[in-house]
Amino acid sequence: MVYVLAQDHQDRLKDMGGKAKALAQLSKAGFPIPEWFVLSPQAFWDSLSTAQHQEIISNPTVTSTSEWWQSVALAPLVAQELDVRLKQMCPYGELVAVRSSALDEDGLEHSFAGQLASYMFVPPASVTAAIMAVWKSAFSEGVMAYRQQHGLAGPPNAPAVLIQLMIPAQMAGVAFSVNPMDSASQNAVVTATYGLGTALVSGEANADTYFVSRDNTLILSDIVAKTMAHVYNPHAPDRIDRHPVPEPQASQACLPQATVVYLAQLARACEQFFGVPQDIEWACFNGQVYLLQSRPITRLTSAETGMVQVWDNHELEEFWSGITLPLTFSIAQRFYELMYQQLCLDLGVRPSIRVTLTRTMGSLLGHVKGRVYFNVLNTQAIWEHIPGNEIYEAMLNEMVDLDTQAPPVKDRVKRFVELGRAWWQQWRFYRQLPHQL
Numbered sequence: 001m002v003y004v005l006a007q008d009h010q011d012r013l014k015d016m017g018g019k020a021k022a023l024a025q026l027s028k029a030g031f032p033i034p035e036w037f038v039l040s041p042q043a044f045w046d047s048l049s050t051a052q053h054q055e056i057i058s059n060p061t062v063t064s065t066s067e068w069w070q071s072v073a074l075a076p077l078v079a080q081e082l083d084v085r086l087k088q089m090c091p092y093g094e095l096v097a098v099r100s101s102a103l104d105e106d107g108l109e110h111s112f113a114g115q116l117a118s119y120m121f122v123p124p125a126s127v128t129a130a131i132m133a134v135w136k137s138a139f140s141e142g143v144m145a146y147r148q149q150h151g152l153a154g155p156p157n158a159p160a161v162l163i164q165l166m167i168p169a170q171m172a173g174v175a176f177s178v179n180p181m182d183s184a185s186q187n188a189v190v191t192a193t194y195g196l197g198t199a200l201v202s203g204e205a206n207a208d209t210y211f212v213s214r215d216n217t218l219i220l221s222d223i224v225a226k227t228m229a230h231v232y233n234p235h236a237p238d239r240i241d242r243h244p245v246p247e248p249q250a251s252q253a254c255l256p257q258a259t260v261v262y263l264a265q266l267a268r269a270c271e272q273f274f275g276v277p278q279d280i281e282w283a284c285f286n287g288q289v290y291l292l293q294s295r296p297i298t299r300l301t302s303a304e305t306g307m308v309q310v311w312d313n314h315e316l317e318e319f320w321s322g323i324t325l326p327l328t329f330s331i332a333q334r335f336y337e338l339m340y341q342q343l344c345l346d347l348g349v350r351p352s353i354r355v356t357l358t359r360t361m362g363s364l365l366g367h368v369k370g371r372v373y374f375n376v377l378n379t380q381a382i383w384e385h386i387p388g389n390e391i392y393e394a395m396l397n398e399m400v401d402l403d404t405q406a407p408p409v410k411d412r413v414k415r416f417v418e419l420g421r422a423w424w425q426q427w428r429f430y431r432q433l434p435h436q437l
Contacts, residue, residue, distance in 0.1 A: 003043040003078050004085045005160075006036065014038040017101030017160035022274075022294050029273060031266075033291050036100055036164035037085050039078075044135050044158035047075040061412050069136055074128060082131075086124045086163075095121045095166040100129035100137070100159040116159060120198070121166055121232055121239040134161050141284050167290050168232050169283035171254050172197035173207055175263045177271035179343040180297050180326060187219065188212045188264035189394045190254045191327045195229030197281060197292075201329065204228060204242070208253055209325045212264035221260075222325060255284075262289060311366055312372035323370040332372060336364045340382055358432055 005020070007027035016024060020038035027033045048056070055068060056106050090096065100116035117137035119130045138156045161372070173192035179185055191200070191207040199205035205228050211220040229252050233241035255263075263282060266289070270278040274296070281293040320332065340361045360381055366373045 001042065001046065001077075002081070003040050003046075005038050005040055012040070014103075015042065015160065017041075017103050017162070018295070019099065019101040019293060020160055020162045021101075026270070026273065026291065026294060031269070031273075031291050032289060034165040034167055036404050038162040038163060038424050039082065039131060039163065041103065041158045041160050043074070043078045043161075046050070047073065049106065066139075066410050069132075069139075072132070072135075074131070079128070079413050082128070083404055086127060089163075089165065090124045093124060093141065095123055096127065097162075097166050098122050098127060098134060098151055099162045099164070100134050101162045102159045103157055120196075121234070133163050134159065147415075158389075167283040167285050167292070169196050170194070170287055171284040173200060173282060174327070175267040175282060176297060176326070177264075177267040178297070179211070179281075182277075186214050188243050188267055189326055190255075190260050190263045191325075192260075192263075193226050193229065194249075195231050195243070196240065197283065198240060199228065199230040199249075202230075205230070208326065210255075210260045212261055216256060216265065217259055217263050218257055221253060222232075223251070225251050228255060259284065259289065266291060305306075311368055312376050312377040313371060313373045316365075316372050316374060320372040322430075324372050325370075326367070329365070329367045329372060331367045333362070337361045340364060344382065344386065348383050356427075 002009070005016055005024075009016075010024065010028065013021045013024060016038050020036070023033055023036055024038075026037075044160040045053070050073075052068070052072060070105075097118070097120050099118040102116065117130075117134045119133070122130050135158050138158050158427075159222055171194055173190065174197070175191070179187050179189050188211070190210040190212065192210075193200055193205045193207040195205070200207055206224040206226050208224060208226070209222040210218060217374050226245050229243050229245050230240050231241060231243050266282070267278055267280050270280055270291075273292070277297040278294050279297045280295075283290045283292055305434045320328070324332075344361075353395050360378045364375055364382075366375050385417060
């Protein structure tokens with residue numbers, strides 16, 4: 001059994017997980033990807049003793065906090081193969097990134113965004129510990145709760161673990177082969193900031209945004225003040241330090257035009273390779289551009305779904321006045337999704353209903369002609385399932401600026417049923433209060 005896989009193992013793509021599978025295909029095609037390898041999920045299962053394997057199969061509620069994990073260690077054959085490959089890739093002790101690469105059929109990477117562990121600037125001596133932490137993250141309480149809500153039997157699937165040479169980026173960002181907010185234009189979108197890309201993911205730094213036409217003409221540049229950058233610091237708790245960017249550098253474009261056009265071409269090359277529009281992550285160090293990840297752009301437009309949408313920016317205009325760029329919108333969209341997930345959990349929405357609302361929560365905001373709007377129908381669809389929603393009806397109407405007062409009901413029986421339903425919902429709401437205090 002071979003546990004360490006790389007671009008030459010094209011017959012083992014299904015064992016690599018989503019991130020590594022794409023890297024294997026792109027690496028073999030000659031794309032500029034930092035050296036990497038992936039540890040297959042089988043390495044986890046083969047590292048368990050017979051007793052440990054039986055325990056996790058018979059007790060699928062084993063979580064990352066269980067004492068069970070204290071006795072789990074890499075199998076000798078797995079550790080030996082890992083050590084050989086690390087010495088080949090890091091002969092001088094080069095630092096690596098250790099990330100999850102969930103299996104396509106498992107769906108964890110999409111459904112549990114942010115819950116599977118990821119580590120940067122890891123020295124070779126600490127890679128084993130980082131691998132164990134990535135495996136443990138697949139058994140976190142959040143993951144286990146999600147599996148229970150979805151009726152998924154058995155233990156979670158351990159993810160493949162991607163180990164890749166760390167690029168101490170001087171500039172980093174993302175690029176879209178087509179504008180996800182205006183795909184008809186066929187313009188590529190490139191975002192860039194100083195330092196590591198983690199500053200963008202965390203929302204701590206602003207980014208320049210560039211739009212590049214199909215004929216590789218830079219048609220628009222939005223240059224912002226980039227006052228802070230994430231840089232490597234071996235003494236920082238997470239090995240990342242926040243450094244101020246001085247003027248005039250902060251207010252200047254962090255990429256030359258030639259690099260912007262190259263990144264647009266790189267994103268489009270990935271699109272041509274995979275046959276669908278791509279969202280790529282990139283890093284630049286000492287003049288060399290590296291492709292770190294490529295994945296499909298999955299956002300659906302209202303034209304594609306065929307559904308009528310009602311948009312309103314009442315209240316939102318206070319926070320996002322004027323034009324909002326795609327990267328900022330994606331952060332806002334994710335924030336509202338997480339906020340409503342927690343709201344439904346706290347206010348007692350049943351797990352089965354929360355599951356059915358998953359896609360709705362991910363589409364609470366819309367990006368219409370560069371401005372941020374509430375999706376009114378999706379917002380109302382969620383509030384209708386919150387116990388005691390009548391209590392919040394006036395607040396909701398004010399928030400979305402709609403007059404949704406129902407016409408008077410003449411049928412006394414129907415009115416009685418509606419009042420009974422309202423009281424029942426309020427009772428479900430109030431019975432949750434002791435758990436929140």
